[in-house]
Amino acid sequence: MSTPKFSDRPDGDRGFNRSMLIKLVVVAFLMFGFGFALIPMYRAICQVTGINNLVQRDATVREARNTQVDMTRTISVEFDANARGLLGFKPEQTSLEVHPGxxxxxxxxxxxxxxxxxxxxxxxxxxPKQATEYFRKIECFCFTQQTLKPNETKRMPVVFVIDPKLPKDVKTITLSYTFFELNKPAVPQPPKQSAGA
Known part of the structure; x- marks a missing residue:
C-alpha cells in the first residue's frame, strides 16, 4: 500500500489549510493591534476612573495658584524610579519635606x-493610594512621551503641590514612576538546533 503524495490529496485539505492560514493571519493582526492600543486604552481607563490621572494639568495649575500653605503640617514625600532594559532612571533626591499647599x-x-x-x-x-487625589502635578515629564537618542541623558522636572485637604493621618507619600519603552523591537529568537547536531 502506497502513501498518497501531496498532489494526490483532495482539494478539501488545501481549502482547509488556506482557511486556517487566513484565520491565523487575522489573529496575529488583532494581537498586534491590541498591543499597539494598550497605552491609549490605559490612559482612557485612568481618565474615566480617576486612577493615575495624567490629564489633570490645567485644573491643577489653577488650583496651585489659589492654595494656602499649611505651615503647621509637614509631609515626607519619597521618590522612586523604575525602568526596564538599559534605561537608567533615578530621582536626584530620594525624599523631601513638604508643607501642604x-x-x-x-x-x-x-x-x-x-x-x-x-x-x-x-x-x-x-x-498610600488615597494620596492620588491630593498629589497635584503642575509640570511632569509623565504628561508626554519622551524620546531619547542613543547615550543621551535628560534632566526632567516634576513640579507639584500637595492639597492641604490631605487627611491628617497621612504623614508620608511615595511617588513612584515606571518608565516603559514604547514600540520596543522584538527580541530575535535563537535558531533551533537539530537533534542530530
Whole structure:
C-alpha cells in the first residue's frame, strides 16, 4: 500500500489549510493591534476612573495658584524610579519635606544606554493610594512621551503641590514612576538546533 503524495490529496485539505492560514493571519493582526492600543486604552481607563490621572494639568495649575500653605503640617514625600532594559532612571533626591499647599520641584535623570533611539512613557503611582487625589502635578515629564537618542541623558522636572485637604493621618507619600519603552523591537529568537547536531 502506497502513501498518497501531496498532489494526490483532495482539494478539501488545501481549502482547509488556506482557511486556517487566513484565520491565523487575522489573529496575529488583532494581537498586534491590541498591543499597539494598550497605552491609549490605559490612559482612557485612568481618565474615566480617576486612577493615575495624567490629564489633570490645567485644573491643577489653577488650583496651585489659589492654595494656602499649611505651615503647621509637614509631609515626607519619597521618590522612586523604575525602568526596564538599559534605561537608567533615578530621582536626584530620594525624599523631601513638604508643607501642604507649597509648590515644590524635584528633578529626575534618565539615561538611554542603548545604541538606538528610544521612545518611552513614564507612568506614576502613589502610596498610600488615597494620596492620588491630593498629589497635584503642575509640570511632569509623565504628561508626554519622551524620546531619547542613543547615550543621551535628560534632566526632567516634576513640579507639584500637595492639597492641604490631605487627611491628617497621612504623614508620608511615595511617588513612584515606571518608565516603559514604547514600540520596543522584538527580541530575535535563537535558531533551533537539530537533534542530530
Amino acid at each position: 507649597e509648590v515644590m520641584t524635584v528633578m529626575y535623570d534618565i539615561s538611554n544606554n542603548e545604541g538606538r533611539t528610544i521612545d518611552a512613557q513614564a507612568i506614576p503611582s502613589y502610596a
